[in-house]
Amino acid sequence: MYTVMIVEDDPKIAKLLGDHIDKYGDRSVVVQDFEHVLEQFRLVRPDLVFMDINLPSYDGYYWCRQIRSVSTCPIICISARSGTMDQIMALENGADDYLTKPFAYEIVIAKLRSHLRRAYGDYAPKTEERLVELDGLVLYPERLELSRAGHTAALTKKEAVLLELLMKRSPRLASRETILEKLWDDQTYVDENTLSVNMTRVRKKLQELDISDALETVRGAGYRLLPAWKEERP
Incomplete structure (x- = not known):
């Protein structure tokens, strides 16, 4: 149904x-x-x-x-x-x-x-759903969902793209240039505040799943997601 x-x-x-x-x-x-x-x-x-x-x-x-x-x-x-x-x-x-x-x-x-x-149904593409996993945190890019220990947060497309990049690179740094290239075709018209706003939104989605202080800002360089949380919620 x-x-x-x-x-x-x-x-x-x-x-x-x-x-x-x-x-x-x-x-x-x-x-x-x-x-x-x-x-x-x-x-x-x-x-x-x-x-x-x-x-x-x-x-x-x-x-x-x-x-x-x-x-x-x-x-x-x-x-x-x-x-x-x-x-x-x-x-x-x-x-x-x-x-x-x-x-x-x-x-x-x-x-x-x-x-x-x-x-x-019958005419839908027969492909397996992609997922990205990091220490119990699971991202479903096609569903635009982030889940952990049975709890789920809904995402926008840009939030999903950002999280996929950060999770795949973790614990390595994702440079500002790499993020901008992934999110916007033309970096010229994207100011620093726009990127900061998107990162703030990602932090809020992580907080919905009881993950705080995991997204680190490296001033002048980029961002890094540190998997310091436990796999199970307290």
Whole structure:
């Protein structure tokens, strides 16, 4: 059974869509708070998202970009907008497909099954999941997750890239130049504060797993991850 998150501010459409999803054996979760969609996404961890374009506060394009910063799960946009540019905007902001209202729910379910098969089922790439392990700390780059002793922290793409680099080099130093080259194509426009902010975020994710003072700043040179923690949480 797959979990499908519905981001749609028309209660009637959201209910009908959810009823059809549940009817075909999957689980639907309808978003009620349209100002904190990403937080709900992190909690629900759906396998697919139906995303309306016209939403209160922030539009669906914005939320597509936010979800894409933490996940590669399929996103199908649903909208009354039928213009070519609207569909292009959706795809360029991270959506995988686009459905125009009003739509036949049989088509919606067919699209749903097709994307789930491609992402997780018969048509999904048959590759083993990568993981990086360091003294009980395990990074899942494709899942954008970091875990230790049964506890998990969600990551952004940049956090995952940073942690993979640091964990693979540990206890050796990762130079500032190497990190910038890994994270950004053009180092010229990245200031020191941007790198510091990203490192602060990585430290916070480590702290969620009870790892403190493991990420060392070597002034003027780079950063080093020291595996001084115990494998089991106290």
